Amino acid sequence: MLLKERKIPNNLQLRRYLKPRIAFTEGQLKKLLTDEKGFEGECKFDELIARSPASTYLQLNDLFLEWRNTTFQIDSSLITPHKVYLFDVKNYEGEFYIEGNRWYYSSGYEIKNPILQLQRSESLLTPLIQSLGINLPIESKIVFVNPNFTLFQANRLLPIILPTQVNSLLKSFGSVSMKSSGHLVKSAKELALLHNDKTPFDNMHIPEYAYESLNKGVSCCGCGSLAVHVNGRVLMCKRCRAIEKLHTGIMRTVEEHRVLFPKRFLTVSEAIEWCRLDLNKLRMQKILKEHLVMVEGGKSTYYRFE
Numbered sequence: 001m002l003l004k005e006r007k008i009p010n011n012l013q014l015r016r017y018l019k020p021r022i023a024f025t026e027g028q029l030k031k032l033l034t035d036e037k038g039f040e041g042e043c044k045f046d047e048l049i050a051r052s053p054a055s056t057y058l059q060l061n062d063l064f065l066e067w068r069n070t071t072f073q074i075d076s077s078l079i080t081p082h083k084v085y086l087f088d089v090k091n092y093e094g095e096f097y098i099e100g101n102r103w104y105y106s107s108g109y110e111i112k113n114p115i116l117q118l119q120r121s122e123s124l125l126t127p128l129i130q131s132l133g134i135n136l137p138i139e140s141k142i143v144f145v146n147p148n149f150t151l152f153q154a155n156r157l158l159p160i161i162l163p164t165q166v167n168s169l170l171k172s173f174g175s176v177s178m179k180s181s182g183h184l185v186k187s188a189k190e191l192a193l194l195h196n197d198k199t200p201f202d203n204m205h206i207p208e209y210a211y212e213s214l215n216k217g218v219s220c221c222g223c224g225s226l227a228v229h230v231n232g233r234v235l236m237c238k239r240c241r242a243i244e245k246l247h248t249g250i251m252r253t254v255e256e257h258r259v260l261f262p263k264r265f266l267t268v269s270e271a272i273e274w275c276r277l278d279l280n281k282l283r284m285q286k287i288l289k290e291h292l293v294m295v296e297g298g299k300s301t302y303y304r305f306e
């Protein structure tokens with residue numbers, strides 16, 4: 001039973017929108033790639049869980065929580081009548097090794113010890129769920145989901161699931177019935193409500209941007225480029241030939257405008273400029289009117305999402 005689904009993190013969404021519209025530095029691009037990969041790994045794990053008996057457990061994905069003024073994040077958690085599972089999902093690729101308490105990439109570059117983060121989350125989650133009346137043992141593990149991940153010199157007792165062990169982890173789950181666990185379901189729902197959608201990471205790694213300097217246009221639903229033009233009732237990409245309905249593409253693009261510039265007013269002229277399509281005022285107005293709420297103000301009439 002899915003109680004809290006995974007959404008694309010705000011700062012990743014923002015960067016996806018910005019990518020075709022602004023030049024990223026090499027560092028920003030690298031970080032974007034890493035974050036995309038991390039998110040992809042988490043989604044992959046969600047799919048594996050959905051196809052396993054663990055889909056009968058109470059599932060809470062991607063929680064950002066706070067306990068006594070300390071915040072922490074949980075990639076994936078499963079609650080059964082007997083146990084709480086806490087998973088930190090890593091999509092690392094390549095060869096890594098451990099020396100003592102320290103983790104290194106094969107090149108010798110040190111990475112953060114992921115186990116410390118896992119232990120921190122567990123130590124904060126324990127009193128938090130107890131305060132909600134969930135007095136169950138927590139089993140926490142780091143799950144490495146990428147088949148191209150290798151870890152040398154790892155102690156067998158470490159709380160990690162290697163790619164070759166993911167299948168046996170999934171097989172170890174037995175399905176449960178939550179029918180007689182009404183109290184637990186209620187507490188788990190309360191836990192889901194404690195999730196804070198605004199995280200301090202929201203503004204991290206986002207290139208500085210201003211409306212005036214961003215490239216305008218509709219980004220292609222296939223290749224992401226701004227080489228999209230109107231062709232009757234559809235949008236067509238000059239680069240990859242992908243086709244999208246005109247309304248869908250425009251609404252997608254004005255949604256980007258809303259997220260990137262929450263304080264700007266979407267007038268017809270601004271929508272025309274932002275979408276940079278060969279579209280006259282009347283046609284754009286008709287589309288905006290159909291999908292958004294019109295706020296009248298003469299020349300400054302603008303449109304907002306419901």
Ligand SMILES: [Zn+2]
Nearest residue numbers: 220223237240
């Ligand atoms: Zn394209």
